[in-house]
Amino acid sequence: MQKPILSSTAVLCLSLAVAACSHDRPAQSASGYESGMTPASGNTTTGTTTSAPTTTTPASRTAPSAPGALGGEANEALSDGQIAAVVRAINVAEIDQAKIAVGKAKDPAVKHFAETMIAHHSQAVKDVDELDAHLNLRPTDSQLVTELRVNATSVQNKLSANDEPSFDKAYMTSQVDAHRQALDTIDSRLMPAVKSQDLRQMLETLRPRVANHLQMAQTILDTQK
Numbered sequence: 625m626q627k628p629i630l631s632s633t634a635v636l637c638l639s640l641a642v643a644a645c646s647h648d649r650p651a652q653s654a655s656g657y658e659s660g661m662t663p664a665s666g667n668t669t670t671g672t673t674t675s676a677p678t679t680t681t682p683a684s685r686t687a688p689s690a691p692g693a694l695g696g697e698a699n700e701a702l703s704d705g706q707i708a709a710v711v712r713a714i715n716v717a718e719i720d721q722a723k724i725a726v727g728k729a730k731d732p733a734v735k736h737f738a739e740t741m742i743a744h745h746s747q748a749v750k751d752v753d754e755l756d757a758h759l760n761l762r763p764t765d766s767q768l769v770t771e772l773r774v775n776a777t778s779v780q781n782k783l784s785a786n787d788e789p790s791f792d793k794a795y796m797t798s799q800v801d802a803h804r805q806a807l808d809t810i811d812s813r814l815m816p817a818v819k820s821q822d823l824r825q826m827l828e829t830l831r832p833r834v835a836n837h838l839q840m841a842q843t844i845l846d847t848q849k
Contacts, residue, residue: 700767702817709763710772710814711830712752714806717776718745721802724783725795733844734792737799741837752826759820768813776802793848800845803838807831 702710718741725738756763779798786794810831818824 702766702768702813703764704759704818704820704823705761705764706766706769707814707818707823707827708752708756708761709765709769710809711826712749712763713769713772713776714802714809715745715748715752717772717780718802719749720776720780721783721795721798724780725791728783728787728791729795730789731792731844731848733847734796737840737844738795740840741799744833744837748830755822755826759822761820761823768809772809775805793845796841796845796848799841800838803834803841806834807838810834 722738722741722745726735726742729735729738755761779802783791783795783798788794810827814827815824818827
């Protein structure tokens, strides 16, 4: 699913997020990227999206991606540098959107979730930058990262303009969508293309942490009216 993770794989989001399970730990005390946690509300009900999503093939690999999907041109060959840029972009997007939510959210659980996203994905950006430097990856653009940034900016603009009581639900809906997209991107685009073992390990560490964030977001969304 915004700088992307993991200091020589210590977990965006591309950070754009991405780099697990303590209970009700405040975002400020998070010791590492996306360490597991339960929603601030104390609700431990499992969301309907806890299982890993199946990797489906878009109807057309050359047509523009459907709304909500990332990287419609799946035939694009991604280098490790481009993969690192995608991960960073995912994390940066999470941070930018969460900053808006911290200022606008009314539900304490939503505000806590946003604070957690800032803490975890900020660490992820730092981690991916350190890995980039270690591997000398030189993150570069791709169609995938460009599309990801466009989608993230659209969501950010909508959240910025939303001053309605429905903001909390809108933000949590966007978070469910974003984390589903991130999982699909990792599964269908990044893992099949990665060459560096260190970068692969980062992605393998990131995936369950993104899945945990998705579960948290879905659980909180289910409480919104």
